[in-house]
Amino acid sequence: MFNDIGPLELVTLIVLAVLVFGPDKLPKVIQDVTRTIRKIRDFSESAKQDIRQELGPEFKDFEFEDLNPKTFIRKQLDNDDLGLKEIRNGFDLKKEMNEVADAVHGRDSDSSSAPSLSSSSSSPGSSGGRVDMVKKPEGRVADDRPPFDMDAT
Helix, strand or coil: CCCCCCHHHHHHHHHHHHHHHCCCCHHHHHHHHHHHHHHHHHHHHHHHHHHHHHHCHHHCCCCHHHHCHHHHHHHHHHCHHHCHHHHHHHCCHHHHHHHHHHHHHCCCCCCCCCCCCCCCCCCCCCECCECCCCCCCCCCCCCCCCCCCHHHC
């Protein structure tokens, strides 16, 4: 519960409690606080048990921690029924980023290491479903500059 409290902070809290409640009332206050926390925990556990009983046997593996969105998503992504592990293992981010960098810088990437796509449905002008990002427009010569518009500047 108090995992992130350091020793200096703990000493400060103790000194502050002694100053606020006094040394003679402090043990009674600590007992009251611990009794209240214990009652709240017992109430929470009984409420959880009541909910589990009302849900029935089909929800016997229901965990209240799953109601936390992070826990729920983590549990669903670790579930092997969706086949996400095969997708995650088959995707090489470094290779994909290198291919994008090569395309941006105008270098030819190693096409033998790239997974080949089915070219039976592609047209003769296409590159197997990939977009050629270094292909120059056909209507211009490399030294032509775009038209200058005086009003746009």
